[in-house]
Amino acid sequence: MRKSEIITVARCAGLALALAAAVTAGCGGGGYTTLYGPGPRPHTSPSIAPSPTPSTSPSPSPSTSPSPTTAIVAVNLTGELPDNDPTYGTLLGYSNSTGSPNNQSSVVHLTMATPVMFDDFDGVNVHTGSFLGDASANGANFPTTFTGSFNQSPAGAIISTTNFSSGILNPNGVSLVYNSGPPGFYMFGCYFHYVSNGMRTIIIVQ
Numbered sequence: 237m238r239k240s241e242i243i244t245v246a247r248c249a250g251l252a253l254a255l256a257a258a259v260t261a262g263c264g265g266g267g268y269t270t271l272y273g274p275g276p277r278p279h280t281s282p283s284i285a286p287s288p289t290p291s292t293s294p295s296p297s298p299s300t301s302p303s304p305t306t307a308i309v310a311v312n313l314t315g316e317l318p319d320n321d322p323t324y325g326t327l328l329g330y331s332n333s334t335g336s337p338n339n340q341s342s343v344v345h346l347t348m349a350t351p352v353m354f355d356d357f358d359g360v361n362v363h364t365g366s367f368l369g370d371a372s373a374n375g376a377n378f379p380t381t382f383t384g385s386f387n388q389s390p391a392g393a394i395i396s397t398t399n400f401s402s403g404i405l406n407p408n409g410v411s412l413v414y415n416s417g418p419p420g421f422y423m424f425g426c427y428f429h430y431v432s433n434g435m436r437t438i439i440i441v442q
């Protein structure tokens with residue numbers, strides 16, 4: 237037996253000793269199969285608690301675009317001056333306002349699809365701003381009787397909706413905020429003073 241063979245045998249013997257029963261097929265070949273038999277089953281990995289569902293984070297609000305200023309329709313009868321409009325006849329009780337009382341009635345102009353509210357500047361009388369129907373650029377056929385509503389429309393309602401009304405406005409009171417809606421020529425009047433005082437106007441939305 238040559239030296240290298242002796243070393244191999246010695247190694248095999250050592251392996252056999254070291255691995256004892258694990259190695260049964262000798263050293264000649266295939267012995268490793270027993271060394272690499274089915275390995276230990278992996279430890280059962282500890283159960284992982286389900287990660288909590290992330291709470292729904294509020295979607296980011298869109299970048300703040302400047303909110304349009306709420307237009308104000310001034311409503312008043314006490315000391316109010318009529319507007320003898322060449323197109324729409326005698327108008328009374330309504331006008332555009334920047335927030336201050338305005339006793340000069342006029343056609344009301346609003347920008348389409350923007351917030352609008354009715355502000356009763358009358359220190360004495362209750363009023364409404366109620367939609368009565370469409371007019372046109374050339375005139376208006378105001379009904380002979382009040383055909384609108386005094387029931388308050390919900391906030392955000394479009395003012396040219398059938399039966400739209402600001403609801404009853406108390407002296408110095410304000411309405412909810414509504415929406416001017418689509419372009420058009422609209423007849424408005426007051427539930428309380430439409431017939432008795434001719435309290436009415438045209439709101440032009442453009």
Ligand SMILES: [Cu+2]
Nearest residue numbers: 363426428429
């Ligand atoms: Cu009125």
